[in-house]
Amino acid sequence: MSKNIIIKCEDLHHTYPSGVSALQGVDLAIAEREIVGVIGQNGSGKTTLVKHFNGLLKPTSGQVFVKGINTREAEIKEISRHAGYVFQNPNHQLFAGSVRKELEFGPANIGMSAEEIEERVRLAADFFGLEEFLDENPYRLSFPLRKTVGIASIYAMDPEIFILDEPTTGLDYTRARMVAALIKKLQDEGRTVLIVSHDMMLIAECCTRVIVLWNSRLIGDGTPREIFGNRELLEKTNLAPPQIFRMAEEIGLQHNGKTPLSVDEAVETVERGERAG
Amino acid sequence: MTATNAAKEPIIRVEGLSFKYATATEKALKEINFTVFPGEYVAILGLSGAGKTTLCLSLNGIIPQMVMGEKEGRCLIKGQDTDEVPVREMAKTVGMVFDNPEYQLTQLTVEGEVALGLENLGIPYEEMLTRIKEALKVVGLEGLEERSPMQLSGGQQQRLAIAAAMAMYPEILVLDEPTTNLDPIGKEEVFEVLQRLNREKGMTIVIAEHEVEVIAEYADRVIILDRGELITNGPPAEVFNDVETISRLGLRTPQVTEFGYRLKKKGHNLPEQLPITLQDAVKKYSGVGGKK
Numbered sequence: 043m044s045k046n047i048i049i050k051c052e053d054l055h056h057t058y059p060s061g062v063s064a065l066q067g068v069d070l071a072i073a074e075r076e077i078v079g080v081i082g083q084n085g086s087g088k089t090t091l092v093k094h095f096n097g098l099l100k101p102t103s104g105q106v107f108v109k110g111i112n113t114r115e116a117e118i119k120e121i122s123r124h125a126g127y128v129f130q131n132p133n134h135q136l137f138a139g140s141v142r143k144e145l146e147f148g149p150a151n152i153g154m155s156a157e158e159i160e161e162r163v164r165l166a167a168d169f170f171g172l173e174e175f176l177d178e179n180p181y182r183l184s185f186p187l188r189k190t191v192g193i194a195s196i197y198a199m200d201p202e203i204f205i206l207d208e209p210t211t212g213l214d215y216t217r218a219r220m221v222a223a224l225i226k227k228l229q230d231e232g233r234t235v236l237i238v239s240h241d242m243m244l245i246a247e248c249c250t251r252v253i254v255l256w257n258s259r260l261i262g263d264g265t266p267r268e269i270f271g272n273r274e275l276l277e278k279t280n281l282a283p284p285q286i287f288r289m290a291e292e293i294g295l296q297h298n299g300k301t302p303l304s305v306d307e308a309v310e311t312v313e314r315g316e317r318a319g
Numbered sequence: 320m321t322a323t324n325a326a327k328e329p330i331i332r333v334e335g336l337s338f339k340y341a342t343a344t345e346k347a348l349k350e351i352n353f354t355v356f357p358g359e360y361v362a363i364l365g366l367s368g369a370g371k372t373t374l375c376l377s378l379n380g381i382i383p384q385m386v387m388g389e390k391e392g393r394c395l396i397k398g399q400d401t402d403e404v405p406v407r408e409m410a411k412t413v414g415m416v417f418d419n420p421e422y423q424l425t426q427l428t429v430e431g432e433v434a435l436g437l438e439n440l441g442i443p444y445e446e447m448l449t450r451i452k453e454a455l456k457v458v459g460l461e462g463l464e465e466r467s468p469m470q471l472s473g474g475q476q477q478r479l480a481i482a483a484a485m486a487m488y489p490e491i492l493v494l495d496e497p498t499t500n501l502d503p504i505g506k507e508e509v510f511e512v513l514q515r516l517n518r519e520k521g522m523t524i525v526i527a528e529h530e531v532e533v534i535a536e537y538a539d540r541v542i543i544l545d546r547g548e549l550i551t552n553g554p555p556a557e558v559f560n561d562v563e564t565i566s567r568l569g570l571r572t573p574q575v576t577e578f579g580y581r582l583k584k585k586g587h588n589l590p591e592q593l594p595i596t597l598q599d600a601v602k603k604y605s606g607v608g609g610k611k
Binding site: 083084085184185186211212213214215216217240242243280281282284285286288289292293295305308309312313 | 365368418472496499500501502503504507529532569570571574577578581582585587597600601604605607
């Protein structure tokens with residue numbers, strides 16, 4: 043395994059006990075520091091795939107390596123030290139009596155020292171603006187706040203690989219911006235991030251790479267620009283690029299053959315075009 | 320207000336409506352006033368906690384009849400006060416669809432799900448069959464009558480919840496973030512069904528929704544709530560062009576509008592009223608990319 047590959051799947055198959063085959067032969071290698079968007083319709087296998095990356099699921103056949111560890115042979119505790127998974131629905135994740143206990147649980151579970159735990163909880167509470175809620179019961183908080191606690195509790199564990207499952211679902215624009223800021227921060231901290239999402243604005247803005255799942259198979263892999271520019275692929279999966287990308291494609295707004303992915307990029311592209319002229 | 324509306328009676332009239340939940344210290348709604356005319360498609364926009372759900376629940380009397388709290392002001396549906404009409408009676412006029420269809424679906428079959436509300440209304444059997452068939456056809460679930468709702472996709476489940484609501488022939492359909500848990504195709508399915516109910520059946524639609532591109536495409540009117548107060552109430556083209564207000568409230572405007580707004584600030588010569596939909600943007604910005 044080359045040294046900067048942090049996650050590797052070889053002919054990964056997963057069949058649930060119900061007999062539903064959710065992954066059929068996925069081959070994939072993710073390098074350190076990549077920010078990877080995982081897109082596809084509901085039921086295409088996205089969540090099943092990423093749950094293999096912190097050991098929540100084990101392959102039915104094939105192999106998954108996380109930091110060189112074969113997930114079949116390791117305990118979930120060992121893998122989750124490296125890869126943290128944030129559930130789409132915080133109600134499936136949170137159980138402690140207070141936000142503070144929720145934030146302390148993960149770090150304690152992977153054997154951090156008391157000082158380390160305190161420091162991680164402080165960092166997490168500070169970044170996510172949770173200081174004033176530390177003594178609240180998570181279930182007394184609003185859904186968006188509870189979702190934020192779910193993300194913060196994984197952040198507290200300081201994992202090298204961060205897996206976010208639909209991190210902006212049910213969040214308003216202001217909270218969705220916080221998620222985007224978090225991903226930027228994780229990127230700056232040198233972490234590897236996987237984002238399962240239908241939020242194409244988020245994918246366009248944050249990801250360095252996008253993979254597309256369809257019917258339990260991986261059918262697309264490229265930069266956001268390559269994926270959003272591939273009409274055939276998008277039609278097959280019924281996904282649409284962000285509005286600004288579609289507009290730019292239609293009016294032929296691009297710079298050096300690059301179609302802008304965000305409003306920032308679109309404005310910049312117009313300005314550049316004019317300076318060049 | 321258009322001339323046609325002036326002649327009509329509003330179907331929804333909210334007057335000085337305030338509500339404070341029993342356990343809360345602050346009011347969830349503060350002196351809300353607005354009217355909705357028959358056949359309008361109204362979107363409610365606002366951050367979480369702005370009061371969107373509270374407002375939706377007030378429109379069929381669940382608030383204050385089934386939720387504890389202090390209410391002031393009035394909410395009139397076709398002239399009837401929601402305080403006075405029992406919720407199950409109001410359900411004939413106001414259909415409700417929530418964000419999570421799983422909470423709403425309780426029956427063993429798709430057909431049974433639609434039948435439930437009709438049985439509660441005491442609709443005769445023959446007519447029930449006709450309405451079930453019609454409702455499932457409108458939402459595109461024909462052929463799945465015997466299927467368990469739990470075996471449906473998220474988009475199908477939400478369309479089933481809409482079918483169950485519309486089979487009662489409500490004149491108003493209120494939807495609270497109905498596409499939150501859906502994938503892009505599921506969202507599209509729901510918005511297409513709503514558009515059809517609105518355009519073809521003249522159903523009045525009130526929908527709380529985050530996705531501004533979708534609101535810009537479908538709604539006749541946008542109401543913005545912020546911390547329980549009504550901030551804006553107007554046509555989408557007007558509301559989404561007020562980019563300062565939208566940003567100040569922590570919301571966003573459609574991407575194509577934001578793009579035009581930023582270019583205008585940099586001195587570009589663009590129309591007074593910026594486009595809010597993709598189609599319109601392609602027309603109005605056609606020269607922008609070519610300027611080299």
